[in-house]
Amino acid sequence: MLMPAAVLITLLLGAIAFDLSVVFLRQRQASALAVDVANDLATAALDEAAFRVDGTYRIDPDQANKLGRSFVGASDLRDDVAAFEVTVIGTDAVEVRILMDVDYVFAKAIPGASDGTTVEASATAVAVQP
Secondary structure (H helix, E strand, C coil): CHHHHHHHHHHHHHHHHHHHHHHHHHHHHHHHHHHHHHHHHHHHCECHHHHHHHCCCCECHHHHHHHHHHHHHHCCCCCCEEEEEEEEECCCEEEEEEEEEEECCCHHHCCCCCCEEEEEEEEEEECCCC
16 A cells, blocks of 8 residues: 555656756856856957057956857757846956756646746956956
């Protein structure tokens, strides 16, 4: 009599563990994407006109937003990104914030349970001049 209950509990705990591992995987992917985009923007969004005039390194906010959207759009995670924000900090740093939707696999079968969650990741990159 206890064996069917034990099997059911084992399956339920396995389903919970699987859904939480999917959330953890997506969190890591969002974090990696934020780091990659921030690092790329720290150098690619250079205001070249200002750099050529007086030699100072400045990140162009408009260029950073445009390139950031392009970098996220080129990613294989683009369909899961719910929100994307680029903030230029000072003249040589950029912060990227990403919200990513995560769909549960097994929790959808539970009545009243949510179908997914949203994870957030952010990264900051600073361009250091030699």
